[in-house]
Amino acid sequence: MSTALMTAPEALDLDRLEVREVNRRLQQAEAGESFEVLNPLGRHSLAVGLQRAVAITLRGHVGYYCAGMNDGGRITVDGNAGTGLAENMMSGLVRVTGDASQSAGASGHGGLLVIEGNAAARCGISLKGLDIVVGGSVGHNSGFMAQAGALVICGDAEAGLGDSLYETRIYLRGTAGDLGADCIEKDMRPEHLSQLTDLLQRAGIDADPADFRRYGSSRKLYRFQVSNLGSY
């Protein structure tokens, strides 16, 4: 069998298969296999729970929780994604060519999430190590209580950016609404420029790292203050 035939993507049509059948096929695939999912039509929980480096393209808009818990899968949504895209992702790559609804990348532990369009509210909420690159703007309370990883925003951020932030780094090119509690602008040092340059390059987004500002935690909310000792 020729290499071309071996790597031709297998088509899975959701007009003929149930969501569970499609997910089972994707979850059981070997690393290196590739798939095209047709007619997603906004269905929920597509391409979730992958544990191997399987390449998947979903042709159209997807519903809630697409690519959830992804651990190694390389998943592209050729369209928009609903609530909870790539939530609790562990590793791998998830890319959306359109917009993502609220809570994209929520609680993500690792890997890279690229949203080429805009992300709605609460993007990267409770982030735990996943890197997110948004080509457009993000909605309110993005990066809420985010603990680790990076959130790159090429457009603007609505109010409440980085509220109650821990150690996630936020890079913003556009303007921010009112910053969230304990979120402050910080110096862009060489290691930050280098991280940002790498993330933009891996995301395939053409933006000049020099145009970005960095935001982080002022560490007043989550660090113990000795002056509060009397309260304990």
Added chain:
Amino acid sequence: MCGIAGLFLKTPELRPKLGALFSPMLQEMSERGPDSAGIAIYREAGRGAQPCKLSLYHGDPAFDWKELARDLAAAMGGEVEVERIASHALLYASGAPAALRAWLLAERQDVRVMSAGHSLEIYKEIGLPAEILERFAVPQMAGSHAIGHTRMATESAVTTEGAHPFNTGDDLCLVHNGSLSNHHQVKRWLQRQSGARFQTENDSEVAAGYLTYRLSEGASIAEALEAALTDLDGFYTFAVGTGDGFAVLRDPIACKPAVLAETDDWVAMASEFRAIARLPGVESAKVWEPAPGRVYSWGTA
């Protein structure tokens, strides 16, 4: 959770197919609200000498609608025609819809006024959307726009009266996904301001009453919704219809979902994209999530 679907046709040629295009949209929202479902559909105005239309409901399936029509005609003058449609009736009359509604609310409290106006008809029932759409023959209906709701009750009882959409003023309808926290206060305020009458304990009826009051002050529906951002407290995605307009508003926190899609032929709104996914021309539609706290309106809304 609740489900919303709305379809506003821009191209008159599509009007004969409104019910056929809209029914699968609402059915797709079944899982979001299996308790009850309702449809507000804007069709041709009433008949010649009876330009007013009222959709009415009575709990007794054998209710004598003809007698009610005779009583109404005797009290208000003019001829009144009535057509039974499952548990509902469509009543055609002359005069002002608001006056007809007021008479019914005062004199016939056993009858529920589901809608009053010129083009609007509302049908709602307990049960799954598929059954309700079929019972009222919605797929066969023509019209210009339609808004529907599938309800998962949180705030008041699962009853036909508590089902959405709500109509409180001529040809205005509202559906709501969410819950309002200050509806008792707003209701008392409306009762004091305008003597507004409510038929249920439902928070969404108060939101509809609020918009009716603002419209009566001369506001456009878009202006009324702007004012609602200040006066209504709680979680909401609203879809609102008027005789020739359609509008959508999400609260500033925007926990409740909504998706909009627009082509040259139609504007569609739903809680989730899957309700819109099979409309003709959707591949080339502009699809977006309405921003929090921003009013979107079409037609002369």
